[in-house]
Amino acid sequence: MFRILLKALLGLLMRVLFRPRVEGAENIPDSGPVILACNHLTFIDSIFLSLVVKRQVFFVGKNEYVTGRGIKGRLMAWFFGEIGGMVPVDRDGGHGGVAALMTGQRLLEEGKVFGIYPEGTRSPDGRLYRGRTGVARLALMTGAPVVPCATIGTDRVQPSGAGLPRISQVTVRFAEPLRFARYEGMGRDRYVLRAVTDEVMSHVMRLSGQEYVDVYATKAKASASDHRKAA
Template identity: 45%
Template sequence: MLYWVFKWVLFTPFVRLVFRPSVEGAENIPETGPAILVCNHLSAGDTFTLPAMMKRRLTWPAKVELFSGSDWRGRVLAWFLVQVGQLPLDRSGGRASATSMDGVLAVLRQGQLLGIFPEGTRSPDGRLYKGKTGVARLVLSAGVPVIPVAMRNTQFVKSKLFGLPLMRSPSIRIGKPMDFRRYASAGNDRAVLRWVTDEIMNAVMELSGQEYVDAYGSSVKAALEEGRDFSPAVLPRPGAGNPVPPLPGPKPQRRSTVARQPSTESTA
């Protein structure tokens, strides 16, 4: 893998010298062991700014279509994405999605860090949008710590230097780990999945200071593209007014699919 070459020779020096992002809460990232970093999504810059400012490797799931180009450009892109820590994720459902999820869980079993954007798309206007419950399914299945992360001011704007797109004062705020293992036996309980997702998104919102819109970002984008009037509700927090679901009843204890696995990552 050329991950560390790209990271230390290309991305990290470039990001630190050109964009100069600030980082708050870096101590909340464990030095070893698996964890899921859950982030808001403002721009394409999020996917390389956060890894560039971390000591450990960070893997992002990306839509599988990016890895399936048939011409030389598509093959080069697929190769590059793998080298910089991207993992193909099939979101079409069924067996293909289940196989993709196995690959995601394998990253955590190896004791590595996984990054997730629960909104599923970049914010169309800088606000925080409703998180998809797939993040809760992953969290409850993996049984590892969840670390909320806020990306701020990572949108690209044209600079005075030949009109090149740059970030202005980007910053990263990393929150304290969250533990949802008490709901691990909830299975596919929709109320639990929604509540866990909303709690994670609320932690991200508190770090980012964004206004929360109770609608999926993809739905808002579709409405904008089609010229439809779509005015979703703005809530004080994700899941506002929803009760805390009761803890699942006792079930036969099973081991986490990820926890207590030794880390296999290397920094060299």
Template identity: 50%
Template structure:
């Protein structure tokens, strides 16, 4: 029921309010497993992509979003389940990271579209950071294409530290699918993973035009 409301009500209303500029929809395969690999500027990125993509896109989200109690917990679960199509995962350790990739692989093997941010976390300065190789492991293991995605404007809609979205322009660009079938089965090869990841990030950069940061984007240390 919530998914139907999202499709018939939320998507049209959100598009009417924000009037997003959407480019390259024809590049997104309408069926079959596919990875949508995007730059990451705001928490709201995971709302923008599902609302503008031509098919359902699944994301991973930390389990805490699904375990709350009372009305707030119910609203959180409903939002992450129906709007973002999120799958809950535990985070913070190598084991949990490996389990997350396995869950993502399962989504792709079911012929679904999976969204991922190769940078790992949001860019607070607007630069495009070096990609982590999880996206390559998924592409090479599942044998699916990767569609690069560039977002422009989400950080203005919901800046870091803000809770209420603002009315700002947003642009979503879907690039041509990247085919890595020649390297299929080489997911354990670190050199192959790095090559694929770098190609994905180069495609995202070509769409976004962001300044490049030749380093990984690490999460700020907790105070």
């Protein structure tokens, strides 16, 4: 009850400050497992999604967000857990992706809403990058529908490297659920996984209006870092 009350209060504050426009929220099923597949512009995307969706949305996040010490560390752990719906996972090393998928599978099998950013990391330049196949694996493993969604304007509210959020309007859009029962039993086929992922990303692109880049965002970030070092 406390979480619901706090979410309502923060939602009111959000509406006053950022005047969010929400489109297609009725496309999110009222019950049962749902995968929200969203673009990823900035750190606060998860907060906006959590506040505009009626059901509680769960995300996988880095352990470091909830392991800080002192009052600040405890406040961050409480905020990300209660409001942001973050489930901490050790994402370092070779097993980080597997741990994230297993966590998502468990939450979906419990009938919850699981938010995922198929790009795998925040966009380095505001464009939409190639999706990783984790969203397809989850959809085919659990049979959960995928609701593509997009946040627009969050990069103006929280630009990279900025401190306090800036006042700017945000739009959050949701498409109709995508179901992939036609691929049942084909979850190990890499061509099927790529086809499902690309279909999801195509809807995200239309919702967000972003330019699409058929490269992984992590590769683009690494390439930009190499150029800076060379310069």
